[in-house]
Structures are given as structure tokens and as C-alpha cells.
Amino acid sequence: MARAAEDDERAFSELVRRYQGRVLNLISRVLNDREASDDLAQEVFVRVFVHRRNYRRGSRFSTWLFTIAANLAKNEIRRRVRRRNWFSLDALTEALKDSAIQLADPAEGRESLMEREQLQEAMGRAIATVPEKYRLSLVLRDIEGLPYEEIAQVLGIPGGTVRSRINRARSMLKRKLQPLLRREGTP
Amino acid sequence: MNCREARRYFGAYWDDELTQAEREWLEGHFAACADCRRGYDEHARVLELAASLPRHEPETGFTERVLARARRAAPAPDRVPSASPAWLPVTAAAAALLLVGTLAVPWLLPRRDMPRAPVATLATPAPDAVPQAASAPSGPADAPGAPAASGAAPTDLAAVPDSLFDHSASVEFILDPVPLRRGRPQAPSPALPVQAERAVISF
Numbered sequence: 001m002a003r004a005a006e007d008d009e010r011a012f013s014e015l016v017r018r019y020q021g022r023v024l025n026l027i028s029r030v031l032n033d034r035e036a037s038d039d040l041a042q043e044v045f046v047r048v049f050v051h052r053r054n055y056r057r058g059s060r061f062s063t064w065l066f067t068i069a070a071n072l073a074k075n076e077i078r079r080r081v082r083r084r085n086w087f088s089l090d091a092l093t094e095a096l097k098d099s100a101i102q103l104a105d106p107a108e109g110r111e112s113l114m115e116r117e118q119l120q121e122a123m124g125r126a127i128a129t130v131p132e133k134y135r136l137s138l139v140l141r142d143i144e145g146l147p148y149e150e151i152a153q154v155l156g157i158p159g160g161t162v163r164s165r166i167n168r169a170r171s172m173l174k175r176k177l178q179p180l181l182r183r184e185g186t187p
Numbered sequence: 188m189n190c191r192e193a194r195r196y197f198g199a200y201w202d203d204e205l206t207q208a209e210r211e212w213l214e215g216h217f218a219a220c221a222d223c224r225r226g227y228d229e230h231a232r233v234l235e236l237a238a239s240l241p242r243h244e245p246e247t248g249f250t251e252r253v254l255a256r257a258r259r260a261a262p263a264p265d266r267v268p269s270a271s272p273a274w275l276p277v278t279a280a281a282a283a284l285l286l287v288g289t290l291a292v293p294w295l296l297p298r299r300d301m302p303r304a305p306v307a308t309l310a311t312p313a314p315d316a317v318p319q320a321a322s323a324p325s326g327p328a329d330a331p332g333a334p335a336a337s338g339a340a341p342t343d344l345a346a347v348p349d350s351l352f353d354h355s356a357s358v359e360f361i362l363d364p365v366p367l368r369r370g371r372p373q374a375p376s377p378a379l380p381v382q383a384e385r386a387v388i389s390f
Contacts, residue, residue, distance in 0.1 A: 009254070016250045021242060028243040038246060042253050049257035123236050142237045167198045174233045181229050 012052075016045050019062070022144060023069050029139045030073045032128035040076060044069045059153075066146070066154045070136050077132045119180065126176040134169035141166050190216075193223045197230045 023044050028037035047068050048055075055064055130138060140146045140154060141162075148166075152159045174181075193216045199205050200213055217224045 012257070013250055013254060016253050020245045020249050020253075024245050024249075025242045029240065034243060037243065038249070041245065042249070042256055045253040046256045046260050049253075050260050119236060120240050123233075123240060127237070138237075142234050143240060145238075163198070170198060170230065170234065173237070174230055177233055177236075178229065181232055 012049060015048070015061070019065055020045070022062075023065065026066065026069055026139055026144055027073050027076075029124070029127060029143050030070075030135055031076060032124050036076070040072055041069075044072055047072070060150070063150050063153050066140065066144075066150075067156075070140070070154055074132060074136065077135075122180055123173075123177065126173055129176065130169050130172050134165050134172065137162055137165040138169035138173065142170070190220060190223050193217075193220070194226060197227055200227070201231060201234055 020041065024037055024041040027040050027044070028034050031037055031040070044065070048065060055061070127135060127138065136155060137151055140151045141148070146154070148159055148162050151166075152162045155162065157165075193213055196205060196209060196213050200210065205213065217227065
């Protein structure tokens, strides 16, 4: 990053290549919108490039990068919520109901009912319905695997708040997916 | 400890952040409580599922698109041609030279306190000569001031400061409207008023 800050374009390209997957995954999991995520992930790196001289060398680059990504994702969520109730609970309920019906179809074998792909899709939708402040912590921790301390830095909140948010987000997620998990576990 | 407290430990147990004593207690509780055991299994299942979500990979050309957008957003100064045209520095230097020259000329030329005698000799008689000039007989050949002016002109004119630059000279030329006639010019009237540092020239 130090080389990128000194207008070394090759170093910047290397940074993009190294982190593009993590940034894209974070944003797409938070938004549950693959199409929009690509554009937003590009914007993250553009912001990094534009503000490259503001990067403090003592701090971790990934923390700075995820801070930018989290802020952009938050802005995007709020923009969508302002426009329409994009992540409505009713929509999730319907989505999960559809998934549950498909998964519970008795005409098919259990293995095919619980296809991993469908469960993952339901999980993606469920994550997208968790309130924004819990969702970001959850994705950073349970999908991106960041340590609590780094999440606290990225989100600019105390470590204790991070823990409580993640616990609440996990509980919400579990409640939302419980019907599917119970069906999956039923012989 | 009861089941409620055991459920509070689920997250820390998953993150492996419990102390040895807490972990042993919780695992002992799981052995005795099927509900908590199942509750934790669901908890772990959800988090495993979240962690196992397929990772979204960027499409081909992502880096190139980012670089293109970054260049448009903030062009690096060392890679983009200078926005200022090439003639600008030359013009600026010429303007600076002109300004310096304009300011330096008054210093190089004769100063305000220099004698103005040559100016006076051009058209203005000395104060003590005024009465003589006024009393001199009129006539084309004996025009007042003419002999003195004609005799001193070659040397005195060289000392005349350039009035274009030396505006400190307070010599004022008042040009009276003179009707031009064909033939010889009229001799200036000796009765014209002549004052110090002011010459009235009639053609």
C-alpha cells in the first residue's frame, strides 16, 4: 500500500487483485445482490486510489479497506431502504416459505430436497433481512472471518458492542432459518 | 447455571473464547440437557452454513475496470499531460520582463531633480531674457529666442529627456489653434506670454 500511495500503479493493481474477492464477497453478502456488488466493489477500490495518501501506514490495510467497503455497503442499504422497502420482512417470509415448500417436497428424496444450493440461497436472503448494523458485523465475522478487534476498528464501535451485535445477529439468523434446519434434521 | 445461561455461551463457545472452566461446564451441561445440545447444534449449523456460502468472485477484467475508473476519478499528476499550454511560461516570462523594464526605465533615465535648462532653451527664454524678448523689435529674422534656440539646439536637444517616459518634467506645451495658410509661416508674436517652465508655441 505504501507503494500504491506513491502513485505506483502496478502496486495498486496488485492490491486490487489481492483483495477484490474479499471486498466483492463482503458487499454481495451484505446486499445479497450480485449485480450491484461488482460495481460497488469497484467503487471501493476507486476510493482507495483517490484517498491513497490518507492511508496511515501504521494501520492495517485490510482494516482500512473494509472500513471503506462497509461504509459504501451501508450507504447502499440506506439508499435502497429510502427508495423502497427492499429488505422487507414480508418478502423474506415469502421467500423462506417458498424455499421450505420446495425443500419439503415429499415426492423427492431427502438428499435432493436439501440441496445445498437452495439452503445457501435461503441463507443469503436471511442475512439480507438482518438489520444493517447487525448484518455488517455478522458478515465481517462469520463470512469474512475478521477478528472482533478488527471489526470494531472497521465499524468504529467498541469491541463489546461488536460482540453483542454479532450475538444478536446470529440469534436472528437462527430464528429465521430454524424452520429449514428443523426440516433438514427431520428424518 | 441453567439453560438460559448456557445459551449465552453459545457464541463464545463457537468462537473458542470461553475459559477452560466455562467450556467444561457447558460441555457437561450439553451432556445433561438435550434441548441445549440441539440448540447449540442449530446455532453451529447456521454459522457453518454462513461460512460455507460460495464466495463471489469478480468477473474477468475487474482490475482493469477499477484502474480505468480510478484514472478517471483522480488522474495522477505524473501520468497526465500538463493542462497548461506550452506557450504560457514563455508569455509569462515576457510579461515579467516587460514589467521589470517599465519599472526600471524611470530609474535609468534622468531624475526629476535634474536641471531642465535644455527644455527651457528649446522654447522658453530665461527669465531675465523675457523682458529683452518682449522689447525686441518684431520681425521674421529677429524672432525672439530664435538665435538662441538655433545656436544651442544641436547640443541641447541631445540632453532633452524623452517625455514619453519622463513625465516628471512639468513642461507644458500649449498648442494654440493656428490657421494654416499657404506661404511663409507667420512669425510668432513677441507679445505672447511666456512664463517659466511653460512655453507657448505657435506655428
